[in-house]
Amino acid sequence: MRHLNPRELKALLDKQEPLFLLDVREAWEYETCHIAGSHLIPMRDIPQQVNTLDPQQAVVVICHHGVRSLQVAHFLERSGFDQVLNLTGGVAAWADFVDPMMPTY
Numbered sequence: 001m002r003h004l005n006p007r008e009l010k011a012l013l014d015k016q017e018p019l020f021l022l023d024v025r026e027a028w029e030y031e032t033c034h035i036a037g038s039h040l041i042p043m044r045d046i047p048q049q050v051n052t053l054d055p056q057q058a059v060v061v062i063c064h065h066g067v068r069s070l071q072v073a074h075f076l077e078r079s080g081f082d083q084v085l086n087l088t089g090g091v092a093a094w095a096d097f098v099d100p101m102m103p104t105y
Contacts, residue, residue, distance in 0.1 A: 001073050002085045006094040023062045024072045033103045043068050058083035065090045
């Protein structure tokens with residue numbers, strides 16, 4: 001697993017790298033704020049939804065501060081995903097370092 005900070009993710013997105021942004025927070029959190037282009041699958045639903053994800057695609061796992069995303073990233077690796085990236089600091093760090101206009105909670 002690779003860890004990346006918000007600025008590194010922004011650089012990859014600016015280069016239009018083929019990344020699947022997987023937000024594992026709850027729906028209310030996602031509705032409050034999220035990174036454009038991300039897809040919501042709450043952490044509790046990942047085991048049932050893992051088969052809907054492409055294990056060949058690079059997946060960036062996102063949560064509020066990076067704790068839940070780290071757990072999901074480990075799960076994805078154990079499930080055969082080999083291009084898993086964890087957003088260190090989550091959307092809170094994204095708001096701090098990339099998008100200061102993003103609502104926070």
